[in-house]
Amino acid sequence: MSDLDKVKQIIPHREPFLFVDRIVEQGEDRIVTERKVRPDEPHFEGHYPGSPLMPGVLLCEACFQTGAMLLSSAGFQPAPDAGVPPASSFQGFTGITKKGRGYLPHWEREGATYFVTFRLADSIPADAQKRIDTERRNITSTAEQLERPLTESEREKLDRLYSGTVDELLNAGHGACYMRDSRCAEIVADALQHFNEERYRLYAWCVMPNHVHVVFRPFPSHELHEIMHSWKSFTAKQCNAVLERTGEFWQRESFDRIVRDPSEFEKRVRYTLENPVVAGLDDWPWVGGAAAGTPTPGAGKMPALRDSGAMLLAGAGDSVGDKKPVLTRILEAKFRGMVVPGDLLLIEVEQEEKMGEAYVMNGKVSVAGKNVLRVKFIVAMIEV
Numbered sequence: 001m002s003d004l005d006k007v008k009q010i011i012p013h014r015e016p017f018l019f020v021d022r023i024v025e026q027g028e029d030r031i032v033t034e035r036k037v038r039p040d041e042p043h044f045e046g047h048y049p050g051s052p053l054m055p056g057v058l059l060c061e062a063c064f065q066t067g068a069m070l071l072s073s074a075g076f077q078p079a080p081d082a083g084v085p086p087a088s089s090f091q092g093f094t095g096i097t098k099k100g101r102g103y104l105p106h107w108e109r110e111g112a113t114y115f116v117t118f119r120l121a122d123s124i125p126a127d128a129q130k131r132i133d134t135e136r137r138n139i140t141s142t143a144e145q146l147e148r149p150l151t152e153s154e155r156e157k158l159d160r161l162y163s164g165t166v167d168e169l170l171n172a173g174h175g176a177c178y179m180r181d182s183r184c185a186e187i188v189a190d191a192l193q194h195f196n197e198e199r200y201r202l203y204a205w206c207v208m209p210n211h212v213h214v215v216f217r218p219f220p221s222h223e224l225h226e227i228m229h230s231w232k233s234f235t236a237k238q239c240n241a242v243l244e245r246t247g248e249f250w251q252r253e254s255f256d257r258i259v260r261d262p263s264e265f266e267k268r269v270r271y272t273l274e275n276p277v278v279a280g281l282d283d284w285p286w287v288g289g290a291a292a293g294t295p296t297p298g299a300g301k302m303p304a305l306r307d308s309g310a311m312l313l314a315g316a317g318d319s320v321g322d323k324k325p326v327l328t329r330i331l332e333a334k335f336r337g338m339v340v341p342g343d344l345l346l347i348e349v350e351q352e353e354k355m356g357e358a359y360v361m362n363g364k365v366s367v368a369g370k371n372v373l374r375v376k377f378i379v380a381m382i383e384v
Contacts, residue, residue, distance in 0.1 A: 010072045011065055016042050019062035020069065020347070025168050026278045028271050029351040031070040035062055039341035054339035059373045060330065063363030067349045067379050068325040071359060108224045109258060112217070115268040118232060118254040119211035122175035132166060170211045171279040177209035184239040185286045188212060191235050200227060204272040207286035208279065213272040228254055323381040328358065330377045337372035357381045
């Protein structure tokens with residue numbers, strides 16, 4: 001499947017009004033796409049004939065389409081028995097305690113639901129790891145010194161570091177990627193599911209070539225750090241054995257975050273199940289999302305979207321609706337340069353704020369590293 005075919009499976013736009021060629025990278029709240037401006041595009045016939053310029057409104061449209069792709073699902077539907085965490089799982093910062101494992105403090109709360117990421121020891125280049133460690137220490141230093149939980153602002157900064165910089169590096173496939181070997185992938189997947197419904201409840205999991213995402217809730221008397229140690233210790237020994245190697249397998253530090261509310265729960269589940277598609281791994285089998293550990297239908301694949309529109313998780317446990325992202329308002333647009341045939345556009349969109357069924361987004365279009373457009377707009381999820 002070509003990059004353009006994948007784009008067409010996510011949004012309904014078609015030539016000559018399709019202004020995205022491929023996804024360059026994607027995280028939970030950020031997406032970057034690419035578009036090659038071609039000299040035979042029909043608008044050049046009437047927009048400054050002889051000196052063709054890309055109309056500014058079409059640059060904005062490239063941002064709108066990119067934003068729609070950020071909101072559009074890759075087509076998974078949660079298994080009927082996936083369920084949702086109980087209301088007691090979402091309690092903000094109440095009852096959080098510090099667990100001093102690793103180089104930095106980690107925070108746990110009884111009954112909480114967690115989103116965790118752990119990765120292979122060589123999954124990030126050393127120079128990039130140093131920059132990440134420095135930025136992470138800058139974010140967490142105050143909380144660490146005061147032995148308090150991270151503030152919401154600190155949590156968001158740390159989360160952006162992982163969902164942006166770190167995940168981009170992980171999805172690029174650095175290192176040995178031992179889980180490309182199906183023997184290792186199966187060992188890790190089986191370990192995640194082994195004590196499901198006994199020590200914890202799995203809501204979503206994904207074993208990638210060089211990292212693992214899990215959304216789960218430990219049961220009483222089973223703590224996060226104990227479960228994580230069990231997963232990593234057992235799988236490291238088993239994988240090293242089948243690979244006939246010795247030495248460090250997993251990176252010592254893991255990323256873990258308490259899921260604060262149902263909205264974040266939906267995002268974490270979707271993000272986990274869609275990770276193979278974002279990383280370009282079609283038909284990747286090592287992903288699941290049911291409470292009993294059975295694979296979620298369509299997870300790890302890029303099926304055609306119903307009605308050629310966006311399929312969003314309307315609510316955990318509910319059926320997926322027919323809501324589609326529709327531009328409702330342009331708040332601000334600033335043009336800083338011209339775009340001509342032959343230019344390669346890099347289109348970046350970030351979600352700034354959610355307001356009910358609407359999303360405030362910031363878009364940016366760059367050519368050769370130079371910004372030519374910034375636009376803020378609102379997209380609403382509506383039934384059309």
